[in-house]
Structures are given as C-alpha cells and as structure tokens.
Amino acid sequence: xxxxxxxxxxxxxxxxxxxxxxxxxxxxxxxxxxxxxxxxxxxxxxxxxxxxxxxxxxxxxxxxxxxxxxxxxxxxxxxxxxxxxxxxxxxxxxxxxxxxxxxxxxxxxxxxxxxxxxxxxxxxxxxxxxxxxxxxxxxxxxxxxxxxxxxxxxxxxxxxxxxxxxxxxxxxxxxxxxxxxxxxxxxxxxxxxxxxxxxxxxxxxxxxxxxxxxxxxxxxxxxxxxxxxxxxxxxxxxxxx
Numbered sequence: 218x219x220x221x222x223x224x225x226x227x228x229x230x231x232x233x234x235x236x237x238x239x240x241x242x243x244x245x246x247x248x249x250x251x252x253x254x255x256x257x258x259x260x261x262x263x264x265x266x267x268x269x270x271x272x273x274x275x276x277x278x279x280x281x282x283x284x285x286x287x288x289x290x291x292x293x294x295x296x297x298x299x300x301x302x303x304x305x306x307x308x309x310x311x312x313x314x315x316x317x318x319x320x321x322x323x324x325x326x327x328x329x330x331x332x333x334x335x336x337x338x339x340x341x342x343x344x345x346x347x348x349x350x351x352x353x354x355x356x357x358x359x360x361x362x363x364x365x366x367x368x369x370x371x372x373x374x375x376x377x378x379x380x381x382x383x384x385x386x387x388x389x390x391x392x393x394x395x396x397x398x399x400x401x402x403x404x405x406x407x408x409x410x411x412x413x414x415x416x417x418x419x420x421x422x423x424x425x426x427x428x429x430x431x432x433x434x435x436x437x438x439x440x441x442x443x444x445x446x447x448x449x450x451x452x453x454x455x456x457x458x
Contacts, residue, residue: 218244224251226272227334227343234274234338243380245271268361269346269372273380279340279387284431286319286333287396288389289342292382293321293329294399297362299378306366314401317424317433317451321346322401326360344379348372397426402453409435411449420444 218238223229223246230244238244248265263270279285294315301308314322321329329346347353347361349369362370389395397403403424411417422437422444433451434443 218242220244220246222246222248222250225249225343226270227332227341230272230274230341230343231336231338234341238274240274240276240339242274243271243376245269245376263345263347264350267350268348269344269376271376272341272343273383274338275340275342275387277339280335282387283429284392284396284427285340285342286331287315287317287427287431288386288392289331289333289344289383290315290319290321291392291396291399292379292386293331293344293346295382295386296375296378297321297323297328299382300362300370300375301366304366304368304370306368308365312365313399315396315399316401317427318431323360323362323365325401326365327358328360328362328365346372346375346379348375393427393429400424400426402451407435408452409433409446409449410452411446413448417449420446 218233220229226244226246226249229246233242233244249263249270282288294313297313298310301313308323312324316322319331320327329344332343334341334343347359349363350361351364353359362375386392403426406421406423409420411420420435420437422435425434425436425443428434428445430447432445432447434445436443
C-alpha cells in the first residue's frame with residue numbers, strides 16, 4: 218500500500234490495521250511529515266521520492282521473539298549485501314554492518330534505521346532506508362545506498378530483497394550467531410552510553426556479542442565476564458577511527 222504523504226508510516230499502518238489489513242501488510246510513503254526514530258528528539262528526515270519509508274505489520278507472535286529489531290536489521294544488511302552483489306558495487310560484504318540495536322551502516326555511516334513498536338493493533342516494524350538521496354544535513358553522519366554503491370538503486374527491488382530476507386531471519390533458529398557475524402565493531406573497543414542519551418555513565422570495553430535476549434555484551438576488562446545492556450547508545454571508543 219503506497220501513499221504519497223503521511224505523518225508516519227507507523228501511524229498509517231496502525232490505521233490500516235484497524236481497518237482490517239492483515240499481518241504481512243506493508244505501507245510505504247513518498248514523504249513523511251513526522252517520521253520518528255528510536256529517541257523522541259531524533260526525527261527521520263528523508264528527501265521525497267528518493268528513499269524507502271515503510272512499515273510492515275508483523276504477526277502478533279513476533280512480539281514474543283527475542284531481539285526483533287536486531288533481526289529486522291540483519292535482514293536489511295543481507296538485502297544490502299545482495300543488492301550490492303547483484304549490481305557489482307565496489308562494496309565488500311564486511312563493509313555492510315548492523316550497529317546495535319537497529320541501524321544499517323555502510324562503511325561506518327548510517328544508511329537505514331528501524332523502529333519496532335507493539336500495541337493493541339499488533340507489532341509494527343517501521344524502516345527508513347536512504348536509497349538515492351545524495352546529501353544530508355551537516356553532522357548527521359548519514360549515507361545512502363546510491364552514494365556507497367556508486368549508482369542509483371531500484372527502491373522497490375530492494376524492498377523485495379528485504380522482505381525475503383526478513384522471512385528467513387524470523388524463521389531462523391540460529392539467529393543469534395547470524396546477527397553476531399554482522400555486528401559493527403564486534404571484538405573492538407567501544408564506548409557505550411547505557412539508558413537514554415545523556416543520562417548514563419559511559420562504559421568502555423570490547424563488544425563480545427549479544428545474549429539470548431538480544432542485549433549487547435561488553436567486556437570492560439580483558440578476561441572479565443561481559444556485562445549485558447538492554448538499552449543505550451553505542452559509539453566508537455575515544456580516539457578510535
């Protein structure tokens with residue numbers, strides 16, 4: 218279901234769910250007037266007609282799946298890897314990574330974000346993918362598939378690749394190992410801010426992986442048992458490239 222403009226595809230998907238649209242339905246928009254991110258102060262900004270802005274309504278059972286945003290993110294990574302391979306882009310699979318808990322990074326720059334929400338109408342995964350946009354607000358640290366791949370991409374073909382990859386991720390019993398293979402900075406030292414931005418004391422350590430619930434595991438000291446964090450923001454370690 219494609220609309221020209223909406224406040225957000227999350228809102229539109231909830232409305233359609235109330236009208237009887239079933240799980241598996243996808244609503245996309247060319248323009249959002251109030252697209253939102255994981256934190257209220259961070260809004261998703263996208264140039265009209267250049268990107269993919271969509272929400273998929275998932276089966277209610279998905280609310281019980283651990284690490285749902287990570288699984289959605291892994292599907293985005295695999296779709297981007299497949300797209301790059303198909304068009305012969307000069308991007309290595311290892312350049313495409315999942316930043317815990319919900320960002321697609323290409324060469325360390327953000328190309329897509331995810332917002333998963335559950336409510337009375339069901340479970341909704343809202344996704345914004347920078348496809349063919351060429352410029353971004355200063356300091357945003359964003360990129361697009363076109364910028365990284367060197368050519369414009371077919372947005373709707375990418376959506377099809379993602380939906381196929383998502384089905385596999387949601388059915389994968391070995392999802393944790395697959396996600397750990399894609400984790401940005403795995404095995405490297407990082408800075409982690411627990412909880413909401415600006416409220417937690419920074420933790421520095423090495424990313425050890427994720428636990429069975431999808432929490433990020435960080436080993437603060439070599440040989441020490443890793444600490445698990447269910448919420449927060451991941452950053453490069455101070456002085457790291």
